[in-house]
Amino acid sequence: MRLLEYQGKQLFSEYGIPVPVSQLALDEQEALEASKKIGFPLMLKSQLTVGGRGKAGAIVKCSNESEFITKFNELLHKDVKGELPKGILVEGMINIAKELYVSLFLNRGKRCFTLISSNEGGVNIESVDSKIIIDLPHTGLSKELVQDLARRLGLEAKPATLFVDFILKLSHLVKDKEAELAEINPLAILSDGSCMALDSKVIIDDNSIFRHPELKKFQQVSELQARAEESGFSFVELDGNIAIIGNGAGLVMSTLDLVNDNAGKPGAFLDFGGRATTETIYQALEVISKIPRIKAILVNLFGGIVRTDLVAQAILNAYSDGIIGVPIYARISGAESVKAKEMLAGSRAKIYDSVEEAISSLMSHVSGGSS
Amino acid sequence: MTGKFDIFELLIGDPGERDYKKKPVIIQGITGNFGSAHARLMKAYGTNVVAGITPGKGGQDFEGIPVYNSVQEACKNVDAKISGIFVPAPFFLKAAKEALDNGIKLLVAIPEHVPVRDAIDVVEYAKSKNARIIGPNTPGVIVPEITKIGIMPHQPFKPGTTAVFSRSGTLMYEVSFHLSKAGIGQRIALGIGGDPINGTNLIEAFELIRHRDDVESVVIVGEIGGDAEEQLAEYIMKINFTKPVVGYIAGRSAPKEKTMGHAGAIIYGNYGSAESKISSFTNANVPVAKRPAEIPELLLRKMKK
Numbered sequence: 001m002r003l004l005e006y007q008g009k010q011l012f013s014e015y016g017i018p019v020p021v022s023q024l025a026l027d028e029q030e031a032l033e034a035s036k037k038i039g040f041p042l043m044l045k046s047q048l049t050v051g052g053r054g055k056a057g058a059i060v061k062c063s064n065e066s067e068f069i070t071k072f073n074e075l076l077h078k079d080v081k082g083e084l085p086k087g088i089l090v091e092g093m094i095n096i097a098k099e100l101y102v103s104l105f106l107n108r109g110k111r112c113f114t115l116i117s118s119n120e121g122g123v124n125i126e127s128v129d130s131k132i133i134i135d136l137p138h139t140g141l142s143k144e145l146v147q148d149l150a151r152r153l154g155l156e157a158k159p160a161t162l163f164v165d166f167i168l169k170l171s172h173l174v175k176d177k178e179a180e181l182a183e184i185n186p187l188a189i190l191s192d193g194s195c196m197a198l199d200s201k202v203i204i205d206d207n208s209i210f211r212h213p214e215l216k217k218f219q220q221v222s223e224l225q226a227r228a229e230e231s232g233f234s235f236v237e238l239d240g241n242i243a244i245i246g247n248g249a250g251l252v253m254s255t256l257d258l259v260n261d262n263a264g265k266p267g268a269f270l271d272f273g274g275r276a277t278t279e280t281i282y283q284a285l286e287v288i289s290k291i292p293r294i295k296a297i298l299v300n301l302f303g304g305i306v307r308t309d310l311v312a313q314a315i316l317n318a319y320s321d322g323i324i325g326v327p328i329y330a331r332i333s334g335a336e337s338v339k340a341k342e343m344l345a346g347s348r349a350k351i352y353d354s355v356e357e358a359i360s361s362l363m364s365h366v367s368g369g370s371s
Numbered sequence: 372m373t374g375k376f377d378i379f380e381l382l383i384g385d386p387g388e389r390d391y392k393k394k395p396v397i398i399q400g401i402t403g404n405f406g407s408a409h410a411r412l413m414k415a416y417g418t419n420v421v422a423g424i425t426p427g428k429g430g431q432d433f434e435g436i437p438v439y440n441s442v443q444e445a446c447k448n449v450d451a452k453i454s455g456i457f458v459p460a461p462f463f464l465k466a467a468k469e470a471l472d473n474g475i476k477l478l479v480a481i482p483e484h485v486p487v488r489d490a491i492d493v494v495e496y497a498k499s500k501n502a503r504i505i506g507p508n509t510p511g512v513i514v515p516e517i518t519k520i521g522i523m524p525h526q527p528f529k530p531g532t533t534a535v536f537s538r539s540g541t542l543m544y545e546v547s548f549h550l551s552k553a554g555i556g557q558r559i560a561l562g563i564g565g566d567p568i569n570g571t572n573l574i575e576a577f578e579l580i581r582h583r584d585d586v587e588s589v590v591i592v593g594e595i596g597g598d599a600e601e602q603l604a605e606y607i608m609k610i611n612f613t614k615p616v617v618g619y620i621a622g623r624s625a626p627k628e629k630t631m632g633h634a635g636a637i638i639y640g641n642y643g644s645a646e647s648k649i650s651s652f653t654n655a656n657v658p659v660a661k662r663p664a665e666i667p668e669l670l671l672r673k674m675k676k
Contacts, residue, residue, distance in 0.1 A: 002628065050628065051640070108567045108597040108635070111491055126640065138495055178488055180567070207566075207634060208486035210461060234632035249565060249632025250539020250594055253621040254663060260624035261661065271632040274522060274540070275405070302541050302548075304524020305412070333548070334524065356664065 001204045004047040006089045007218045008182075008200030015173045017166060018196045022091035031072045034090035040064050041093050046075050046085040056080040061093075082239070086220065094196060099186035100153065100163075101125050103201075104136075104170060106180040112136055113174065115167075119153055121186030141171040158193035166195045177215065178208035224290055231283045233272050240265025242366060243288040246300040247276055255300040255355060262363050267294050276306040281314035282323070289324050296326050296362050300355050303334020312340035315349045329362040331355040376503055378559075378579045381452055381477045382514055392517050395421040395451040397475075399458055399466050401438060402428050405481075406457030409522050410436065413455070416525050418518045421449040424466075442466075442473045452476040455511065455520045463507065464489040471500045479520045480506030480570065484634070490568035497570065504570025508633070509562035510540035521562065531556015532585060533670070536576040537592035538563045538599070539633070542621060545663045546592050553667035558586045565633030567596070573603040581610070588615040588670055591657070595622035596636040596643040604651035615673035617666055618652045618659045620645045 003011070009019045023034035024047070035042060046058035053059050058080050062071050075088050099121030107114040113136040120128045132152055134145065146167045150160040166187070174182050183201040190196060204215055221229070228235035234249055242264050246252040249271045256266050268291055272284045288294060301311060311332060318324050328349040332340055341351045352358040384391045396413070400406040401423025411434060414420045422445040423433050429440030439445040442454070454475045458466045460482045470478055471493075478497065485507040497504050505512055511521010515528040523540070527548035533555050537543035540562055547560050561576055563569050571579075573591065580586040593600040600620065607616060623645040625631045627638045638644050649659045658673065660666045 106487055106567060109572070109599065109602055111494055111568055138491075178486060180487060205487045205634075206630070207460065207484045208488065211486075234630075236626075236629050236631060238626065246541070248539060248541025249636060250537070250542035250592070250621045251545060253539075253594060253625060253631050253636065254542060254545075254619075256625065257621065257623045258662060266624070269631060302545050304526050304544060305522070334526070354664070356662070 001206055001209065001215070001219060002049045003200070003202040003204065003218055004049065004086060005045060005200050006047055006087070008202035009197065011173060011177065011202060012197050012200060015169045017169050017173070018194065019200075020092050020094050020196060020198065022089050024087045025072070025090050026087045028069060028072065031069070031088065031090060035065065035068055038090055038092045040068075043091045043093060044071055044075050045089040045091060046078065046080065047087045047089055048080055048083050048085055050081045050083050053080065058085070094188055094198060095191050096186075096188045096198075097191045098189040100189065101128065101185045102167065102170070102187050103181065103183035103185070104174050105183070107135065110135055112138065115141065115149070117149060117153060121188075125185065140175065141168065143168065155189075159189050159195065162193065162195045163189075177212060178205045179203060180205050224287060227290075228270065228287045231280060231287070233270055233284060233287065235287065236269040237291065238266045238268060240267040241293050241295040242266050242362065243268040243270065243291065243294045243297045244300070245270045245272065245284050245288065245297060247272055247274060247302060247306055251300055251302055255298065258355060258359055259298065262359050264359065264363055264366065267291060274305070276301070276311060278310045278314040278317070281311050282318055285314065285318040285324050294326060296366055297324070297328045298358060298362055299328060299330035299332070300358070301330065301332045301334075303332065303337065306334065307336050308332045308334055308340040309336040309343060312343040315344060316347060319347055319349070327365060329358040329365075331358040376579070378477065378503070378512075379514075379583070382512070382518055390419070393419040394453060394518065395419050395449055396453045396455060396518075396520055397422045397424060397442065397445055397449065397451045398436075399424045399442065399454055399456045399470065401425055401433050401436065401457070402431070403457060405522075407433060409455075409457065412525075413519055416519050417516070418520060421451055442469045442475070446473045453479070453520060455479045455481065457481050460484040460486070464492060467493045467504070468496055471496055471502050476502045478502065478504045478570070479511045480504055480509060480564075481511060481522060482506075483508045483565070485566065487566075487568055490566060490570075494568065494570050505561065506564040506566075506570055508566040509564040510543060512559065512561045513557075514559050515557055523560070523562075527551060528560060529556040531558060532587040533557050533590060534580045534586045534588075535560040535590045535592065536563055536573060537561075538565060538594045538635070539592060539621060540565070542592050542619070542663060546590060546619065546666055549664050550590065550667050550670070553671065555588075555667055555670060558583075563599075565635055567635040569599070573599045574606045577603065577606065577612075581612070586614070588617075588674060590666060590670065591616065591618045593618060593620045593648055594633065594636050595620070595625050595631065595638050595645050595648075596633070598642065598647075600648040601651040604655035604657065607655045607657065615670060615676075616657045617670045617673060618657045619663060619666055620648045620652075620659060
């Protein structure tokens with residue numbers, strides 16, 4: 001779960017990590033209240049999960065009240081890479097003396113947490129040469145380790161002491177909340193020597209949420225997503241018109257690639273997992289039926305343990321109940337696939353031996369424009 | 372990190388041994404829906420399932436397999452070094468440590484949705500016990516016609532000399548199905564797991580077959596997320612591995628910053644992208660198939676050279 005900036009900063013505050021004064025605004029009224037509280041000049045920051053907000057013009061400075069509402073509304077309705085903001089953070093301006101970069105993240109290859117820091121904050125870290133990388137011991141980050149880091153970053157006296165405190169608090173947060181990433185770019189050293197997190201990028205391990213009820217309030221799940229998850233599906237809505245369903249994330253991803261290679265536009269990714277029954281497949285088709293732009297459904301099912309006749313039954317039920325009105329192109333291999341084919345003969349579902357054949361038929365339907 | 376660990380010794384053994392090709396396996400969570408269905412299928416395939424564990428159900432019997440309350444209790448009665456874990460994710464950490472505390476040396480971790488912190492803990496703990504984890508979120512491991520510990524259907528797999536290592540379960544079946552159809556059997560097929568943390572990562576899996584004469588080629592089924600494929604490509608070049616290796620990467624068309632079903636399948640910027648993996652493989656002289664069905668053809672071409 002990727003937290004929005006304001007959510008991450010809320011966590012930072014809970015852990016005593018300094019952040020600028022700010023307030024989230026969802027409409028003009030709230031924005032005006034926030035601006036009165038914070039005072040001009042101030043920053044308006046679009047709350048998005050996609051990266052590259054700065055470059056996309058989704059963070060703007062606002063000097064006075066006269067331009068405030070116009071700028072606020074512009075930002076509120078501005079989409080970045082297809083995403084609309086979930087509010088605008090109204091934030092006070094900070095006098096920055098120096099900008100650093102800090103991130104603490106799950107290092108998959110080394111199976112540990114790694115701390116990356118740099119003297120060059122506020123820019124894309126991938127383009128920075130002077131990075132200090134520390135793999136954390138299994139016991140966690142020690143004070144000595146961070147003190148040494150502060151020295152290597154050229155910090156002295158008050159900023160050094162406050163930096164050490166800042167990083168240790170961040171490390172506690174990552175451990176307690178089971179974050180996979182906590183990135184602060186920039187971490188500002190102010191003219192009075194104090195440290196402050198000007199931005200936040202926090203990702204929480206989705207699989208640990210069950211023991212963090214306090215983080216559930218941050219979840220932003222669409223109704224459709226919630227419904228899919230309830231049934232135990234992995235579901236990602238995409239912007240095309242072909243829904244892709246299958247058993248196994250890798251298989252569905254692979255099918256997505258094949259559709260794409262054949263100039264098809266995937267509109268949904270749905271993995272119903274390893275335990276397909278007539279009921280679960282029916283539920284999967286129900287989820288797909290809620291996306292109006294879907295023109296055809298591609299099912300790629302590798303059977304063996306999954307009984308394909310149960311899948312065929314679900315498809316028949318979904319048609320007869322009027323759940324779906326678009327054709328299904330299915331590649332079904334494995335146990336009982338002959339029976340499955342017989343069951344579906346005469347329905348709007350067509351079964352193929354290979355996924356390549358299924359896609360080729362599907363594409364002639366979708367590009368032919370018939371429905 | 373990749374010390375000497377002989378998975379074939381554990382899974383098959385040596386011809387002189389009494390339990391050669393019949394290595395005892397225990398199943399943790401045997402009375403659950405999932406555990407029981409697969410314990411039955413494993414047994415039918417020839418896996419020597421000697422005991423099941425479900426706390427509170429000790430003394431029962433599952434289709435001829437005795438059930439115990441704990442691994443400790445089971446291991447007083449049977450001499451197993453292999454366990455398949457089928458417990459729900461929240462109970463994984465405890466079940467895995469219990470197995471490792473009682474002499475289990477190969478732990479096949481089936482559960483999906485194990486928290487990263489628990490996975491790291493278990494992998495560290497296994498190291499201290501000189502044991503190995505496969506998974507979590509793995510379909511398991513199969514040595515065709517000898518043994519399988521996991522949830523894979525057996526039909527796609529035929530004995531042979533290729534090793535298949537896959538981050539995805541169903542794609543491991545799909546790719547093995549295409550290989551078998553083309554007459555290329557498998558010596559071993561092993562699911563790395565779809566999570567960010569893998570008890571046996573791609574390099575460690577490779578290490579298991581690196582010096583084996585009965586493995587003549589390798590197929591790597593990767594996917595977006597992380598940099599395990601990039602690391603493996605570097606490793607293949609470093610050790611100058613000369614047997615044919617072919618790759619496949621799922622998720623070329625996946626959007627960025629979206630978790631594509633597997634917890635580990637997510638792209639951030641260029642990190643974890645398919646392009647980065649494909650170019651690393653290509654650089655290491657590992658051809659990358661565009662479709663699973665294309666893998667046998669690429670492999671046969673490499674084998675002829």
